[in-house]
Amino acid sequence: MNISFYDLSVWVLPLVLAITFHEAAHAFVADRLGDNTASQLGRVSFNPLRHIDPFGTLILPAMLLFAHSPFLFGYAKPVPVNFRKLNNPRLDMVWVALAGPVTNILLALAAALAFHALPLVPASSAKWVADNLKNALVINAILAVFNMMPIPPLDGGRVAVGLLPRPLAAPLSRLEPFGMLILIGLLILLPLAGSQFGLNLDVISAILRTLTGYLIQAVLFLTGNV
Numbered sequence: 001m002n003i004s005f006y007d008l009s010v011w012v013l014p015l016v017l018a019i020t021f022h023e024a025a026h027a028f029v030a031d032r033l034g035d036n037t038a039s040q041l042g043r044v045s046f047n048p049l050r051h052i053d054p055f056g057t058l059i060l061p062a063m064l065l066f067a068h069s070p071f072l073f074g075y076a077k078p079v080p081v082n083f084r085k086l087n088n089p090r091l092d093m094v095w096v097a098l099a100g101p102v103t104n105i106l107l108a109l110a111a112a113l114a115f116h117a118l119p120l121v122p123a124s125s126a127k128w129v130a131d132n133l134k135n136a137l138v139i140n141a142i143l144a145v146f147n148m149m150p151i152p153p154l155d156g157g158r159v160a161v162g163l164l165p166r167p168l169a170a171p172l173s174r175l176e177p178f179g180m181l182i183l184i185g186l187l188i189l190l191p192l193a194g195s196q197f198g199l200n201l202d203v204i205s206a207i208l209r210t211l212t213g214y215l216i217q218a219v220l221f222l223t224g225n226v
Helices: 005-032 054-066 090-120 121-147 155-163 164-172 176-195 201-220
Strands: none
Touching: 005 054, 005 090, 005 121, 054 176, 090 121, 090 155, 121 201, 155 164, 176 201
């Protein structure tokens, strides 16, 4: 797979912005709801260097891309949240978790709305700007859908723990230390194992791709692009 400087220039910028705003939103909402842990560490910031994890944000997605993985994913530095310091720990945990995906949806809407301003962009830059906006839409939609998977420590897992009855929430929360291993198993190892036996076990990735497609179509519809 040949990746040019142009390819990097239209993918890296929207990816870094999407992750930066996602993590800053978690930190901001946590701070407003009573926990200033992330704020004191400087995570309520739009400085990408405060949020990017070199391996999880850059190297891992690149490795998956080169390996033709059925679904790309990565991660940033986790925003530290002391849920016991929140005003209403169980409910506020849900709001803190939702802040990231909601921010990504808002960024996707902003990118789609910006398509309408492309006629104002100089012709020499129009394609580059259009590709950045298109990729911003796709990346933010993927991040919103992926992070809402109900597996801790993903945002969807935190939402589920906060909303489920305690007998169900407690065992789900105990999965958090193993969440990344579960994701790697579901998204990478299981499809690879299935391919060895001629089976299509790429079920989770297919669901995520379908939901992402629906979200993109909804954003395009709401912004008058279809």
